[in-house]
Amino acid sequence: MSVFDELIDQESVIETLRSAVAASKNDSPESQEMTHAWLFTGPPGSGRSNAAIAFAAALVCVEGGCGTCVDCVTVKNGTHADVEVMSTEGLSIKIDEIRELVFRASWSPSVANYRVVVMEDADRLTESAANALLKAIEEPNQQTVWLLCAPSTTDVLPTIRSRTRSLLLRTPSVTAVADLLTREGISPRMARFASSASQGHIGRARYLATHESARSSREDILKSIASVRDIASAFTAAQTLVDSAKAEAESEAEIRNEREIQAMKDAWGTQTTKISSSNTKAIKELEKEQKSRTTRMVRDYLDRALLDIATLYRDILITQSGETGELINKDMTQVIIDLSARHDSVATVAKLQAIMAGRETLARNAAPLLTVEGLMLQLK
Secondary structure, eight states: OOGGGGOTTOHHHHHHHHHHHHHHTTTOSOOSSOOSEEEEEOSTTSOHHHHHHHHHHHHHSTTSSOSSSHHHHHHHHTOOTTEEEEOOSSSOBOHHHHHHHHHHHTSOOSSSSOEEEEETTGGGBOHHHHHHHHHHHHSOOTTEEEEEEESSGGGSOHHHHTTSEEEEOOOOOHHHHHHHHHHTTOOHHHHHHHHHHTTTOHHHHHHHHHOHHHHHHHHHHHHHHTTOOSHHHHHHHHHHHHHHHHHHHHHHHHHHHHHHHHHHHHHHTOOTTOOOGGGHHHHHHHHHHHHHHHHHHHHHHHHHHHHHHHHHHHHHHHHHTTOOTTOSOGGGHHHHHHHHTTSOHHHHHHHHHHHHHHHHHHHTTOOHHHHHHHHHHHHO
């Protein structure tokens, strides 16, 4: 057993990380195999954060990542004294957060040979925060290892990119993800469907396979596309999609927000309806973070919906080619046939490209409704 066993379809990356771990155990300065700063890149769902955390566990484990010792288990659970994982549920990482992180990263390791910092969303650093991080990477502590994660190398500052070793993870194959879900107890048929529908995104595949509500919501989204025939219906579909994403995000966020605020009040020993003036600032900061998180959740839900719509047009393209045996959305075969008759394959490819462009636009924090309205007009 190894901490790298959970990395699906990433053999070359695993080989590189194993070599780095072996080099790190020699107590030698930086070598070609091991360095103080790494950049894990890859498309959503490729497992870049999982790879970074597995690497962190291997670096602090005396066995090089056995997967069963206290060090490996505590890293996986997020409780290891010398491994810190930083992620954000908001839209950006601010400079104050990075300054605090850099300060903690300068501490000497408590129980391991290294102090390892995993930053899951390096692409969300503000410019000032990125510059603060750059200084720490430029003047490395010999016992600190930085593991940054981002969708691509272009999502981080060129100066940071030039001072890190980059590892590119690929999207796992549909078969590999389906096999993983099957090993987790999901039926082979459902595992295959979820893997195909998620386009190799492990987290989405797992969620889709285990939540009937997610599958039902997905079906409703796909059926709504069939109703887009003119400008009016395009705007209606866009509004419905955005409203649905907001409702789902706000419903989930409300539960988390109330729990977080109550936990803060409990920590202060205050009553639910009474907050001292000295604690007002902390409450406002928390509410600000919660608002930012909800905004990001809306974008995440929309991105997932657009990916689902992309699978529909992928099926349309296959149908137009004369093949129907490998459809992802087989339960919507008649809808797919009807849509495939509206335009030719060239137009279908253009619509797929428009969907991917829409996802990229949302990722750059564009206005959700305007983005989706523009997309629906292109799909009309």
